[in-house]
Amino acid sequence: MKLRIFVTLKPGVLDPQGRAIHHALGSLGFAGVDDVRAGKVFELEVADTTTDDAIDGMCRQLLANTVIENYRVERI
Amino acid sequence: MKLRIFVTLKPGVLDPQGRAIHHALGSLGFAGVDDVRAGKVFELEVADTTTDDAIDGMCRQLLANTVIENYRVERI
Incomplete structure (x- = not known):
């Protein structure tokens, strides 16, 4: 099974990379x-x-910093 | 107009981050x-x-290193 996991900053969190x-x-x-x-x-x-x-555990423990990031799982 | 641009390593290119x-x-x-x-x-x-x-120019000149990366543009 193939998964695609998106990790993006929460709205309102400063995005220095995006700014640059x-x-x-x-x-x-x-x-x-x-x-x-x-x-x-x-x-x-x-x-x-x-x-x-x-899958949630993988995202919460490693792939995303849930304090400042949101994650979304997509099955492909 | 909102765009989502995916930049991924080309198949066969070593992915140290993915490995880690x-x-x-x-x-x-x-x-x-x-x-x-x-x-x-x-x-x-x-x-x-x-x-x-x-949009192609933005990807080729800045967002993706087309030697080792592919990019895909999605309009959302």
């Missing part, structure tokens, strides 16, 4: 960019028997 | 994880007039 990219795009001459938010995506190949609880 | 996560998941006791690939996701808010060429 936004600034750099402007310097490169790309107009019309209003906002940039950076995040992570993990593609996991797991056994079909892997439970939702186990 | 895979190892760490095992150490945390999560069984059944066969593979982990790490990537980036960027959410951009851009003007509706932004052309496909401009």
Whole structure:
């Protein structure tokens, strides 16, 4: 079973990486960019028997810092 | 117009971050994880007039290292 897990900063949390990219795009001459938010995506190949609880556990214990990040699991 | 841009390593390119996560998941006791690939996701808010060429340019010039990474643009 293939999973895609998105980890993004919670709204309101400062995103320095996104800010830097936004600034750099402007310097490169790309107009019309209003906002940039950076995040992570993990593609996991797991056994079909892997439970939702186990997947949640992987996200909460390792893949996301739930204090400042949200995560979303997608089965592909 | 909101865009989501996925940047992932090309198949065959060594993914040390994915390897480290895979190892760490095992150490945390999560069984059944066969593979982990790490990537980036960027959410951009851009003007509706932004052309496909401009978006491609943003990806090629800044967001992705096209030597080792693939990128995919999704309009949301």
